[in-house]
Amino acid sequence: MGKYLAVRLADSIPTVWLVLTLVFIAMRILPGDPAIAALGDMALPEQLAEFREKMGLNVSLWQQYLNFLGGVLVFDFGKSYMNGAAVVDLIARNLPYTIELTLVATLMGFTAGVPLGVLAATKRDRLPDTGVRVFSLIGYAIPDFYLGALLLIVFALNLGWFPINGAGEGFVDRMYHIFLPALTLAFVKAAFIGRLTRTSLLEVLGKDYIRTARAKGAREPRVIYRHGLRNALLPLSTGMGLSLLATLSGSVAIELVFNRPGIGRLLISAITERDYGVIQGGVVVFALLVVAINLLMDLLYIVIDPRIRVQ
Amino acid sequence: MSLNRREFLELSAAAAALGLSGPSVARAQSADDVIRIGIAANGPRTSDPNQTTQGSDNWATEQMYEQLVRPEDGDFATTPDKYVPTLATEWTTSDDAKTWNFKLRPGVQFHKGYGEMTADDVVFTYKKAIDDGTNKTIMSNVADVVAKGPLDVEITLKSPDVNLLGTTIFSNNTCIVSKKAYEELGAEKFMTDAVGTGPYELTRFDPEWGSAMKRHDGYWGEKAKIGAVECVYIADTTARTLALLSGNVDMIEAVRAPGWVDSMLQRDSSLQFDMTVPGSFNTLHINLTRKPFDNLKVRQAVMYAIDRQAVADALKPMGGFMAGLQPDFFPAGFKTEALPSELQYKYDPEKAKALLAEAGFPGGLDFDSNCSQREDYSSTMLIVQEQLRAVGLRMNLIIGDHTAYHADNRSDKNTLAMHSSSYPPIPTQLYFQQLSSKSEVKADGKGGGNYSHYGAAMPGIDDLLAKALMATDYKTYEDTCKEIELQVLRDLPLIGLSTLSFTVARNGKVNLGYPVKSGYARWRFHRATKSA
Numbered sequence: 094m095g096k097y098l099a100v101r102l103a104d105s106i107p108t109v110w111l112v113l114t115l116v117f118i119a120m121r122i123l124p125g126d127p128a129i130a131a132l133g134d135m136a137l138p139e140q141l142a143e144f145r146e147k148m149g150l151n152v153s154l155w156q157q158y159l160n161f162l163g164g165v166l167v168f169d170f171g172k173s174y175m176n177g178a179a180v181v182d183l184i185a186r187n188l189p190y191t192i193e194l195t196l197v198a199t200l201m202g203f204t205a206g207v208p209l210g211v212l213a214a215t216k217r218d219r220l221p222d223t224g225v226r227v228f229s230l231i232g233y234a235i236p237d238f239y240l241g242a243l244l245l246i247v248f249a250l251n252l253g254w255f256p257i258n259g260a261g262e263g264f265v266d267r268m269y270h271i272f273l274p275a276l277t278l279a280f281v282k283a284a285f286i287g288r289l290t291r292t293s294l295l296e297v298l299g300k301d302y303i304r305t306a307r308a309k310g311a312r313e314p315r316v317i318y319r320h321g322l323r324n325a326l327l328p329l330s331t332g333m334g335l336s337l338l339a340t341l342s343g344s345v346a347i348e349l350v351f352n353r354p355g356i357g358r359l360l361i362s363a364i365t366e367r368d369y370g371v372i373q374g375g376v377v378v379f380a381l382l383v384v385a386i387n388l389l390m391d392l393l394y395i396v397i398d399p400r401i402r403v404q
Numbered sequence: 405m406s407l408n409r410r411e412f413l414e415l416s417a418a419a420a421a422l423g424l425s426g427p428s429v430a431r432a433q434s435a436d437d438v439i440r441i442g443i444a445a446n447g448p449r450t451s452d453p454n455q456t457t458q459g460s461d462n463w464a465t466e467q468m469y470e471q472l473v474r475p476e477d478g479d480f481a482t483t484p485d486k487y488v489p490t491l492a493t494e495w496t497t498s499d500d501a502k503t504w505n506f507k508l509r510p511g512v513q514f515h516k517g518y519g520e521m522t523a524d525d526v527v528f529t530y531k532k533a534i535d536d537g538t539n540k541t542i543m544s545n546v547a548d549v550v551a552k553g554p555l556d557v558e559i560t561l562k563s564p565d566v567n568l569l570g571t572t573i574f575s576n577n578t579c580i581v582s583k584k585a586y587e588e589l590g591a592e593k594f595m596t597d598a599v600g601t602g603p604y605e606l607t608r609f610d611p612e613w614g615s616a617m618k619r620h621d622g623y624w625g626e627k628a629k630i631g632a633v634e635c636v637y638i639a640d641t642t643a644r645t646l647a648l649l650s651g652n653v654d655m656i657e658a659v660r661a662p663g664w665v666d667s668m669l670q671r672d673s674s675l676q677f678d679m680t681v682p683g684s685f686n687t688l689h690i691n692l693t694r695k696p697f698d699n700l701k702v703r704q705a706v707m708y709a710i711d712r713q714a715v716a717d718a719l720k721p722m723g724g725f726m727a728g729l730q731p732d733f734f735p736a737g738f739k740t741e742a743l744p745s746e747l748q749y750k751y752d753p754e755k756a757k758a759l760l761a762e763a764g765f766p767g768g769l770d771f772d773s774n775c776s777q778r779e780d781y782s783s784t785m786l787i788v789q790e791q792l793r794a795v796g797l798r799m800n801l802i803i804g805d806h807t808a809y810h811a812d813n814r815s816d817k818n819t820l821a822m823h824s825s826s827y828p829p830i831p832t833q834l835y836f837q838q839l840s841s842k843s844e845v846k847a848d849g850k851g852g853g854n855y856s857h858y859g860a861a862m863p864g865i866d867d868l869l870a871k872a873l874m875a876t877d878y879k880t881y882e883d884t885c886k887e888i889e890l891q892v893l894r895d896l897p898l899i900g901l902s903t904l905s906f907t908v909a910r911n912g913k914v915n916l917g918y919p920v921k922s923g924y925a926r927w928r929f930h931r932a933t934k935s936a
Contacts, residue, residue, distance in 0.1 A: 124808035126849065131457050134810035135825060135837050135853045137541055142850075175458070176449040176611055177595060186612065242642055250650045257652045258643055259613070259636075352643040354612035362446030362639065367807055 105384040112380040113165060117158055120369050127174050127367040148174050161373060170374030175366055180374040183359060188378060190260055191355040195340045197275040202282025210290020215317060225287055232284020238346040241277040248273060258352035274351040278340050289332040293325035326397050334390035338383055436936060437631040439914060439929050442638045442647050442656035447611045452598045453579035454537045459925055462576060464615040464635045466926040469579030469600035472506050473569050480922040482734060482829040484878060487569045491580055491601060501564035501876045508555040513622035514582040515605035521580060523551035528583035537577040564876045570830045603628040603930035628930040654914045658907035661779035662718050674912040678920035682724055682731040682903035686784055687838060689821040689855035689898055692862055701763035703896040707749045709756035709795040715787050716902040726900035728889040729834060736831040736885035747893040756795040768796020773820045775801050776809035780904055785822050813855055816845045821855040826925060831885040835869050838898055858897035865891050
């Protein structure tokens with residue numbers, strides 16, 4: 094297992110390097126000048142030159158690239174052009190909020206999505222099935238930022254049940270603040286998971302061993318949950334990985350709408366301000382999270398299906 | 405202890421209810437003694453007034469720091485005699501307007517127990533601004549700052565400046581900071597924990613959330629009526645608007661787009677709107693190096709084709725009209741009727757067409773121009789585009805990212821470049837930044853903000869500007885600035901499109917204690933009260 098992990102991690106190095114290089118190039122191609130973004134469009138040429146020198150933007154692109162890669166190796170992304178804070182500190186402050194949002198949304202999405210999928214599969218072509226399919230369709234179609242704004246207006250502004258923005262302090266307050274943004278992401282996730290569960294379970298429910306279980310007199314809940322759902326978990330776990338990644342990227346818009354701290358909001362503001370160090374640092378973290386989630390999913394396959402062995 | 409199912413459910417419900425109500429109760433208890441403002445930016449960059457590069461951060465620095473002199477709250481000092489004593493109680497200037505002496509107010513205490521302000525702190529602040537400030541332009545004329553006594557400071561200038569109070573003394577970069585605090589904390593810590601003399605002192609600086617301040621009990625003047633101020637950063641327009649409507653914040657920075665105020669009033673008619681006049685100066689640079697805009701007749705056609713009153717009206721109540729480059733109540737500003745008739749440029753599309761025909765373009769002409777996607781830029785330029793189209797000036801407007809737009813402008817990539825900037829009643833600042841040959845834009849990005857190339861592509865106002873800047877009496881200064889206004893209206897390298905007020909939407913329960921009439925995009929809350 095250890096060797097497998099090492100090989101998988103080594104495999105991911107070129108991917109991460111490629112992502113870093115693409116981001117570095119993309120930032121330099123993108124029109125806009127970090128010095129003007131930081132000092133204003135009427136800054137004097139001397140002020141701009143001084144800023145570029147201070148931030149290492151006056152050296153050649155190759156030198157900037159090597160400096161960047163060298164920094165990545167020791168997890169040092171330099172300082173923010175805007176406020177002088179260490180990029181690593183900015184990420185460390187924001188990352189927990191994004192992870193927290195992703196996990197809570199995933200939990201909520203699965204808690205709602207799996208039972209909905211089971212309901213739809215077991216009541217195939219009947220009203221509950223149609224209901225779940227319509228729900229899935231809406232979940233797929235509605236943009237998360239729009240749904241977020243809608244929930245904010247109804248539940249925070251008009252009913253006053255939830256806070257309008259921020260992330261809260263202390264566990265209870267944080268959970269209170271996270272409910273609406275997580276619900277927004279969970280809605281989309283539940284739609285996806287519900288549909289996936291339905292499809293996967295329907296396929297399993299047509300297998301011989303399900304018929305055998307029923308013939309042996311097993312009760313229907315046992316047939317569905319013990320024999321059916323358990324075997325439907327493998328494609329579901331693939332879906333979970335994809336869904337987790339989608340939630341991670343979806344958090345960008347949600348953090349803005351709900352004015353929550355997080356890596357997404359940090360990245361958006363950094364892109365607006367051409368804060369290269371923060372963008373590069375944020376993307377590295379996102380890339381590492383994607384690699385970690387993919388690896389985790391692969392390991393989960395082994396746990397779920399003992400027939401899969403590490404080769 | 406064991407719980408049955410019913411007890412468990414009851415306890416869970418109680419815990420959930422407590423969790424839901426807890427934060428609301430906490431907010432309600434403190435709400436009357438705190439003012440929260442929703443700032444239209446992602447997060448504060450610094451609390452050191454010397455290092456600010458983001459205008460929004462000034463909402464916090466305005467509460468925490470003071471200069472030697474200030475205008476009345478909610479206003480600009482349009483002439484030097486309108487400044488009021490603040491950390492200085494009196495001041496004198498030499499006949500050549502090059503030596504200024506300030507007597508400091510005794511007994512002014514810095515925040516957090518850093519002691520009494522002295523001349524050393526003033527000298528330290530000014531030298532820090534000269535060496536390391538983010539706006540060295542305003543300090544470039546300062547030759548030296550010397551402590552002549554514990555409460556006596558002398559500033560000597562390289563050239564005369566009859567407007568020193570406006571150009572240099574009343575500036576963010578010259579907010580007086582504590583020398584002792586700076587030396588103890590170090591430059592980096594000072595960025596997020598600066599120490600001033602203002603009515604509020606910093607208690608929290610969070611780069612994601614914002615800044616919090618509490619009343620400075622040792623303040624030399626009338627103590628702040630509200631106990632705390634919080635500047636909460638909410639960049640997203642929808643989130644900021646909802647925060648105000650829900651009562652989560654007491655005021656927000658407005659969206660400066662047509663119809664925004666009306667839409668807010670439809671939602672809550674009790675909202676109040678504070679607006680500075682003029683706010684931003686929206687100008688339009690005509691690139692004189694791009695044919696056919698080097699032709700005066702074409703520029704005159706552009707001027708006659710743009711209905712500037714309509715532009716201002718479309719932006720109402722935030723928009724305002726400018727006959728030249730300054731609003732009429734600013735020094736050197738003209739009312740339309742006070743201008744020579746040929747320089748009034750009253751909207752006349754037929755005349756614009758005739759001028760175009762005279763210039764050799766009877767069928768009009770096509771050209772590209774870049775524009776920022778930011779609401780104030782795009783809404784103004786879309787109106788201008790339609791007005792120009794009506795006379796045959798077909799402007800293909802390429803709307804893009806705001807940061808990229810400015811970078812492109814600074815690299816001379818635009819034909820008609822709109823610019824929006826705030827200026828105090830010091831006309832020479834606009835002339836220097838947008839019209840002097842020293843500020844001419846360069847293709848390599850190393851130039852300045854004169855996107856028209858005025859003064860280089862054709863003779864400009866450099867001589868007049870030098871004369872104004874060397875004036876040793878205010879009348880000469882103002883008269884020379886008026887000459888510049890007329891010269892620019894004759895040459896038309898730059899058009900004053902409109903002014904656009906900085907606007908804050910405020911909950912009606914908050915009373916600022918003074919009317920906001922003019923000034924920079926920030927105002928103080930120390931006189932504010934809040935009704936239940």
